Amino acid sequence: MSANDLQPAVVYQAPGDIDPMQEENDNNEEETYEVDIDIFDLETYANNYSGLARIYRLMYIADHSSKLRPDALRLAISHIITTMNTNLYQVLHQKLQQFQGNLLPDVTGANNVDVAPLTYNASWVETTTQKASIKLEKLDSDLKNYKSNSIKESIRRGHNEIGDHHVSCGDLIEATKSYSKARDYCTSSYHVISMCLNIIKVGIYLQNWSHVENYIIKAETTPDYTENPDILKNYSSTLKCLAGLADLANRKYKSAAHNFLRANLDHCNSTEVMTTNDVAIYGGLCALATFNRLELQNNIICNNSFKSFLELEPEIRDAIFKFYESKYEVCLTILNKRKPSLLLDMFIGSHIKQLYSNIRSKAMIQYFTPYDSADMRKMALCFNTSLPDLEDELMKLIIDGHIKARIDSINKILFAKHTDKRVETFQKALCMAEQYSKQMHILILRSQLIKHQTNEKNSERRNNTGKINIDFVKRTG
Amino acid sequence: MENAIAVPLLDQFVLSVRNHSTSKQIDNRDLVDYLAKQTETLQSYVSNLDSVLEALDVHQNALAVLTVLGIKTSAQQLGDISAVQYHTVTATQIHDFVISVSDRQLRDMADLLYNVMKSMLKSLGSVGKPMFAIPILKNAIFKLQDKPYQLTQLHCLFCQACLMSNNLKPAINLLDQNIYVLGSNDDPGIIFDSKFFLHYYYLGGVIYTAMKNYSKAISFFEIALSTLLPVMSQVMIESYKKFVLVSIIHLGIVPALPKLSPPLVERVLKPVCQAYLDIIPAYQNGDPADLQSIITKHNDVYQRDKNTGLVKQVLKALYRKNILKLTNTFLNLSISDLTQKVNIPSITETEEHLMALIEAGEIHAKINPKDGTIIFNDPSKKFEDSNVLKQILDKVTNKISFSNTLRLLDEAISINPLFIKKISCEDEGLSLGQGSSKTYQV
Structure with a gap:
């Protein structure tokens, strides 16, 4: 395959592949929302990540917060310049210009000075495109060389290099193809697993979650994986985290929580996808939303390896502990404080609404479990809402069958309902007959x-x- | 003038009929052919047919008599007497015939009887007296039936007569009897046309719907839909539409058709009934405004299908469902809150709904008009009194008699020569181990 063949293809595929948000919108999985946030340190945030993660996360923030948009886009562009992704560069520049065009009347002179160094650099695009095609040609010819010499290891490395190059150019589909071509030349289980990891990482940014899951399974079923403690130690945490991420994307929050909880801090260092802080947040929230008290106790509070994750995110840790101590008010306040910044996270952002409402309903259910009757006024205080809102929330929970109770709307008391098993059985039997x-x-x-x-x-x-x-x-x- | 020409031809007809019946009593195929040829002659002398009827013997020439009666009742030109009088007299004649002829003979000509009765019902309907047909059909059904669980050709006409005369009570008795056997004639080669069956279950479902016995109506429509038929018919499509509406009104969801029904049924029906299927999600969302907009959108279709009444019921049912949900959630509630939670436009309307529900025994509640509140009580149903025991006992006896019927049917199959032949063929062809897997497919 020559470089000339490839280059137009990249351009053609660019709009669909590069913008994961757009793809998600097409699948109707994502509601578009707008985050209103005042203080957010983009620089530090971006520096926690490397490679694709940095660019994509900044793009996500740009898409979801109009306040942070110009800064996020500028940062993203400055990172893109270090790669060879000319298409994304063009797209982001366009976005930035659009945004500035909209804001122009309000923008003061000071801002214009800021913008000035980031004018569209056409010569960079041209030279980089050329460089990219030259590099690809070189890599291709190298690979041909390796193939004629049929040295397996070199061929594998050649394919991987081409894959890396495609990633750098932003052509993720071609990257997946190159990475999977390396598969036939893997000689050890290390190679197989790293091949899988390469594909998984690219798959995550393509939002191709079924692909991701498949390759996680492939990696975990590699023959030596369970037998060789070194491999297990090195890769299991990363793989578990990735599996958790895939589950999270598929809205299987409980298994996501279980996967995240099995990660180990010492061997978890994939800044290309997420940081250890992220693992703590994802795992903690999923667990909080889906685990019952016993599971919380066993899997989180008594889980020493995950504790070290939670130490990185003290707020999440506090929320979990307060929840366990039945101090729901504190827990919910902490979580609400974190909400805006979490909404800007590209993986968990679209799930926050669901997770939070799960946590809230769970708190209410737990709050009521020990009682036969409960005063709704106290309950409203505890959950920080007004009485009518609480009544509506409780009504939904009762209708969905989560709380077995009835509301005394005049005296504002919640009474537990005791079902008569005998009557139920009669009804069921008659219905069956x-x-x-x-x-x-x-x-x-x-x-x-x-x-x-x-x-x-x-x-x-x-x-x-x-x-x-x-x-x-x-x-x- | 007319009489002079008519008489000899009709005389000849009477003579040849008599000849047929005396010479070949067993095989009456010739007679059937002859009668078919003579139809036109008879039709042109409608006013003289009474003399023919007098000349023929009911027992000897039953087939001919019925044919003549059929021509009489479908006649268009009536001479000097009024249409009402003419048709009621003819109906009485048919009734007399049904009463005097033997059961066996009547059964043999059930299909012809259906045609005669159908035109009789049509004529009576055209003169505005469909009620007159009800007792005649009822007697005919009883004569045709050997056992009460047999479906006769006239069942569907009976339902139709009841619907035409807006008098549904008599039909209920008949419909309440479960049907297990089609046709009262067990001779091989006698076919019970499936259209009788389909019409009966469709009309029965309609009658039950009108009587607001929704659960029965649903099972009638289910039967009409799920018992295999090789060809899809308009009746099935209409049944499906009504099935969807009635299920929503009564159950709140549309149950999947029983597994027996071929998957084809739903695949063919669904695209035709889209206007009805659209109601389902709107109903389940629980928002009356949504439902109303869907209903307005498809109003033309409902009007064309004459289902507007049922569709309106769906909207009412939604309010009812929403209130019922709240009864399980609240112990007491102010009526204004309730109105707001259920999205009913006005408080008085809410009260109307509540009254209706309480009177129907669907919710147990008391309204306190002074404070404007409603107090929900637990349903008092405990399954402890003797009534429940009696009900269960009744059901058990019912099922025992049903299982007896089933045994009879099973025996009938196992002595069916075709079945025996098939089984013995299979036994010869198969190895020892598989011999026991007998199938009932003949």
């Missing part, structure tokens, strides 16, 4: 119909044979 006899009835009628239809067929056959005979007589006659 009714259904069963109905089905029998239909079966009998159907057998009758079949009988009459076969009769029909038989008589038709008889008529047909009659006709044939007549024809026969006529002909012979």
